[in-house]
Amino acid sequence: MSDVLATEKGTPGTPRTARSAPVRRLPGPRAWVWAALAVLLLALPFYLDRFWLQAGLFAMAAAIGAIGINLLTGATGQLSMGHAFFLAVGAYGYCVLAGDGGGSGGDGLVGLGLPTWLAAVLAVLLAGAAGGLFSPIAGRLRGAYLGIATLALIFIGQHVLFNAQDLTGGFNGRDVPPLNLFGLTFDDSELVVAAVPFGSAEKLWYLGLALLLGGALFARGVLRGRPGRAMNAIRDHRIAAGVMGVPVARYRAAVFVLSSMYAGLAGVLLALVFQRTVPDYFGITLSLEYLAMIVIGGLGSVSGAVAGALFVSLLPQLLTRYSDALPLVSAPGTGGIAPGEASRYLYGAAVVAVVLFLPGGLVRVAARLRSKLRHIPGDPVEER
Amino acid sequence: MRTTSAARAAAGALAALLVLSACSSKAEDGGGEGGKESTGGVRTGDGVSGDTIKLGVLTDMTGVYATLGKSVTQAQQLYVKQLNAEGGVCGYKIELTVRDHGYDPQKAVAAYTELEPDVLGFPQFLGSPFVAAVRQRIEGQDKGLVLPQAWAHSLLGSEYIRVLGSTYDVETINAIDFLMQEKGIKKGDKIGHVYFEGDYGESAVEGSRHMAEEAGLTVVEQKIKPTDNDMTAQVAALKKAGVKAIVISAGPRQAASLVGVAAAGGFDVPIIGNNSAFSPQLLATQAGPALMKNYYVASPSLPIGADTEEAKKLVADYKAAYPEDSLDNGVVAGWTAAAVFTEALEEACAKKDLTRDGVGKALLSLNSFDNGFGVANDFSDPKAPSSKESVILQPDKAVTGGMKVVREPEASEAAQAYTPGA
Numbered sequence: 001m002s003d004v005l006a007t008e009k010g011t012p013g014t015p016r017t018a019r020s021a022p023v024r025r026l027p028g029p030r031a032w033v034w035a036a037l038a039v040l041l042l043a044l045p046f047y048l049d050r051f052w053l054q055a056g057l058f059a060m061a062a063a064i065g066a067i068g069i070n071l072l073t074g075a076t077g078q079l080s081m082g083h084a085f086f087l088a089v090g091a092y093g094y095c096v097l098a099g100d101g102g103g104s105g106g107d108g109l110v111g112l113g114l115p116t117w118l119a120a121v122l123a124v125l126l127a128g129a130a131g132g133l134f135s136p137i138a139g140r141l142r143g144a145y146l147g148i149a150t151l152a153l154i155f156i157g158q159h160v161l162f163n164a165q166d167l168t169g170g171f172n173g174r175d176v177p178p179l180n181l182f183g184l185t186f187d188d189s190e191l192v193v194a195a196v197p198f199g200s201a202e203k204l205w206y207l208g209l210a211l212l213l214g215g216a217l218f219a220r221g222v223l224r225g226r227p228g229r230a231m232n233a234i235r236d237h238r239i240a241a242g243v244m245g246v247p248v249a250r251y252r253a254a255v256f257v258l259s260s261m262y263a264g265l266a267g268v269l270l271a272l273v274f275q276r277t278v279p280d281y282f283g284i285t286l287s288l289e290y291l292a293m294i295v296i297g298g299l300g301s302v303s304g305a306v307a308g309a310l311f312v313s314l315l316p317q318l319l320t321r322y323s324d325a326l327p328l329v330s331a332p333g334t335g336g337i338a339p340g341e342a343s344r345y346l347y348g349a350a351v352v353a354v355v356l357f358l359p360g361g362l363v364r365v366a367a368r369l370r371s372k373l374r375h376i377p378g379d380p381v382e383e384r
Numbered sequence: 385m386r387t388t389s390a391a392r393a394a395a396g397a398l399a400a401l402l403v404l405s406a407c408s409s410k411a412e413d414g415g416g417e418g419g420k421e422s423t424g425g426v427r428t429g430d431g432v433s434g435d436t437i438k439l440g441v442l443t444d445m446t447g448v449y450a451t452l453g454k455s456v457t458q459a460q461q462l463y464v465k466q467l468n469a470e471g472g473v474c475g476y477k478i479e480l481t482v483r484d485h486g487y488d489p490q491k492a493v494a495a496y497t498e499l500e501p502d503v504l505g506f507p508q509f510l511g512s513p514f515v516a517a518v519r520q521r522i523e524g525q526d527k528g529l530v531l532p533q534a535w536a537h538s539l540l541g542s543e544y545i546r547v548l549g550s551t552y553d554v555e556t557i558n559a560i561d562f563l564m565q566e567k568g569i570k571k572g573d574k575i576g577h578v579y580f581e582g583d584y585g586e587s588a589v590e591g592s593r594h595m596a597e598e599a600g601l602t603v604v605e606q607k608i609k610p611t612d613n614d615m616t617a618q619v620a621a622l623k624k625a626g627v628k629a630i631v632i633s634a635g636p637r638q639a640a641s642l643v644g645v646a647a648a649g650g651f652d653v654p655i656i657g658n659n660s661a662f663s664p665q666l667l668a669t670q671a672g673p674a675l676m677k678n679y680y681v682a683s684p685s686l687p688i689g690a691d692t693e694e695a696k697k698l699v700a701d702y703k704a705a706y707p708e709d710s711l712d713n714g715v716v717a718g719w720t721a722a723a724v725f726t727e728a729l730e731e732a733c734a735k736k737d738l739t740r741d742g743v744g745k746a747l748l749s750l751n752s753f754d755n756g757f758g759v760a761n762d763f764s765d766p767k768a769p770s771s772k773e774s775v776i777l778q779p780d781k782a783v784t785g786g787m788k789v790v791r792e793p794e795a796s797e798a799a800q801a802y803t804p805g806a
Binding site for chain 1: 446484486487489493495497498500501512513517518519524536581583586
């Protein structure tokens, strides 16, 4: 490696570490893998049914939300049970801001009628603001204490969602206005691209990819930079971090706000995919699912959050879809395990298996495989 | 330096993408929409292929409505089995595809999306929030007939989503009418209403509010959550308010608790519930005697233990097919929904149009459907429930299904004059 470096335009004297990129070669295997993945992801809407695209979109939204909670819980060690609340703020916030109010054909619910793209941005900021309001508490509490405090948010949120009829539509929820971006409307009006009809799922797929990529890169930037080190320091030893000059309370509050904004963004995307927001969805189970995602995927890293989100949100959908074909399943009414139950058992077993046999989460597997395949000394292990 | 390799990879990727997207199977082959014609000159569309008609069932067998979902689904499977044995509909066999969403919105929407392209319609879709969630799609593009197993008045008004029987608000009006006619409740009295947060309870409470206005009653509302099982606080509050009767729109457990606690405290008022607020298993509990004394249930059709030929045959067949499962009114609801759907298919077949649109139109022409459970259903007006009649039942250990009829199917004057959602 060093001879390659020497031929480079040269930083005379102090040779750079071997970690800097190898130069003037064919694209490395990693680049090709990424490229292939990108092709695959971009081409999928041309092939897959709406069911699969929708499943993928649920997973993307979950991934964005999981990145948010991983910043908070994984990287900073702050337990939050209230993630579903901020998702709801994003989802309902978007509906309220973009809804056309009591106008013609409206559902009589409060709506400000803002341009939908602006509503989406504001909904994310609103979720951040909601997190900010909670930050005096988030900055002071830690661990299980914060977990309990955020649990309250869920109950308050559910109560408001069910009872603030004019704002949320109550138990039946409210319609989500389709997003309109640069003249392109993300609804079911068909747009034919290369002879393939594009409905809402196909269009939203690309939006979801873009949002997820942006969100992932930003979070990676945060984690790899100064704030990330401060966050990890707070997680690992709060007092030491304080002694080193990290403003602990301020950091905790800030991370809480950032994580809420990620949740808000996930909420907006979910609302667009669902086309209707219903309060049942934003319950305690959803919060627990997000915690499961980051534990299964790997605490503290972006890739872990994404991997966990894919696992947790896709597996139940797949198991339900293929429930008829699962082993040991009997037809309903014959006394055996019903398909729906079987898929739940399998899901539970998979979660336990991952936690038990893959401490460190799914990303550890990837990291181990990689280091086995390429014995490159000093190759940085997957980012934390 | 790194950028060149990245750029190369990106360029390669882009080229591959262009090549790939050129040969998609999803590409439209031009004009596939119009529907095809089968041998008998019957037009068919989505969900009909070869000699089978596929129908979707979206149910809940693992979530909060598991008992109901199981009964409804098994009844429908039994119906379809018998129907196919007799030769099916219009020469087609019926095939049900069941998906259990466990009362989870994400799974429900996913299951609808999965089944929708392959089925003609849905003889069962449990959970009104989820029906509402896909309503835009049903009305906008899919246009398949959906028979929800949910009786919230907010579902009315769609040509493709048709509620079977009376909605909860109408049922509650009939229930209060029964209290006034037979149980001595009169103008100026207070009645209590304990109801679930959510579609069911809030639809029911619309009915009691309407009735209160019409008949000069005062309603004392007690909203509860499905997780609240102990009704002691509610009973105390209602007793303090001095109510003369109580309406409960909750689950069987809450009803048993309410009736039991009231009886134990010597609070001797008539209590009436909606049809979901009772299950025959309750009679074996401690609350059993109190339930048989003071409790009534309003139901959109005769109970499973009704004294009609069809009901007796259903009981016998269902017991033979599912010996271990209890007989409740979910069986009737599922059976009726399957029968209505089949009737619509027959009608559509007679009109030579078995497309989704044809089935929807065929249902509109059914105006006096009765399959032996005492209530005539009229589907000609999408804005109204298919019937405004309710039967008043009383728990009774001695009868199959645990309930006997105390008032025959009847739509009260107030219910007839009432327009849901107005």
